Amino acid sequence: MSPTDQNTPPADSADQSIAAEAQPRFRVVEYALILKPRVMSLVVFTAWVGLMMAPGAIPHETAIIAILCIAIGAGASGAINMWYDRDIDLHMARTMNRPIPAGRLNPLEALTFGVVLSIGSVVGMAVYVNDLSAILLASTILYYVFIYTVWLKRRTPQNIVIGGASGALPPVIGWVAVTGDVGLGAIALFFIIFLWTPPHTWALALFRRGDYENAGV
Numbered sequence: 001m002s003p004t005d006q007n008t009p010p011a012d013s014a015d016q017s018i019a020a021e022a023q024p025r026f027r028v029v030e031y032a033l034i035l036k037p038r039v040m041s042l043v044v045f046t047a048w049v050g051l052m053m054a055p056g057a058i059p060h061e062t063a064i065i066a067i068l069c070i071a072i073g074a075g076a077s078g079a080i081n082m083w084y085d086r087d088i089d090l091h092m093a094r095t096m097n098r099p100i101p102a103g104r105l106n107p108l109e110a111l112t113f114g115v116v117l118s119i120g121s122v123v124g125m126a127v128y129v130n131d132l133s134a135i136l137l138a139s140t141i142l143y144y145v146f147i148y149t150v151w152l153k154r155r156t157p158q159n160i161v162i163g164g165a166s167g168a169l170p171p172v173i174g175w176v177a178v179t180g181d182v183g184l185g186a187i188a189l190f191f192i193i194f195l196w197t198p199p200h201t202w203a204l205a206l207f208r209r210g211d212y213e214n215a216g217v
Contacts, residue, residue: 030099034082034110035075043074043170050171050189054178058129065128066177070170073121073137077144077166079114083107084149125177133176140169161198168193 047070051063058066082089082100086107089095099105118141126134148163168190175186 027105030105031110031113033099034079034105034113036078036082037075039078040071040074043167044071046189046193047071047170047174050174050186051178052174053171053185053189054175055183055185056178058178062129063177065124066133066174069121069125069129070137070173072117072124073141074170076114076117076121077141079110079117080145081149083111083114084145085153088154129177130180132180132182133173136169136173136176140166140173143169164194164197167197 044067047067051066082098085095086098086100089098089101095101100107100110118138122134122138122141125137144163144166148159148166152159152163171189171193172182172186175189176182179186
């Protein structure tokens with residue numbers, strides 16, 4: 001073996017070194033992915049619609065904080081959902097490359113991340129917006145995690161019908177952020193989203209039927 005060979009680290013060692021150096025940057029990306037950015041964007045849009053349609057007005061700073069808290073709460077719910085569904089995600093082509101089932105993110109870290117963001121979003125809403133919007137945000141997170149994800153998703157094909165209530169609440173929260181109460185307009189927005197959700201989700205389920213059968217859901 002030449003001196004050059006002795007001083008040259010093995011290829012796998014070099015790869016590990018590169019991975020270790022790149023890890024912090026990539027971990028930020030993985031944490032962002034478990035927030036389900038596409039779902040977050042839809043939640044932000046519907047919450048913004050509720051906020052804009054509500055009678056009255058609030059300071060721009062308060063409106064921004066309200067939307068931010070709703071977005072963080074939605075992302076936190078998604079992170080906890082990914083943590084809980086990591087076993088079935090392994091069996092679905094659409095989800096097997098998600099950060100947790102793919103092994104790029106530790107499940108406990110993902111759960112902790114989701115719980116901390118959930119608490120932070122609700123506290124922020126209570127402190128900077130109003131109590132009722134914070135209660136509704138907390139209820140939405142809890143409903144999505146425990147009613148939809150834990151209880152319904154693996155038990156009945158009707159999970160999205162009952163669980164869809166959590167997806168219909170963001171415009172109500174946006175409305176309440178302005179008014180401090182739930183008006184008829186907020187209820188109308190709730191039912192529009194609630195009735196739109198099942199056909200949209202069932203269409204996806206039919207398209208991905210094989211995936212869902214493999215996962216047993």
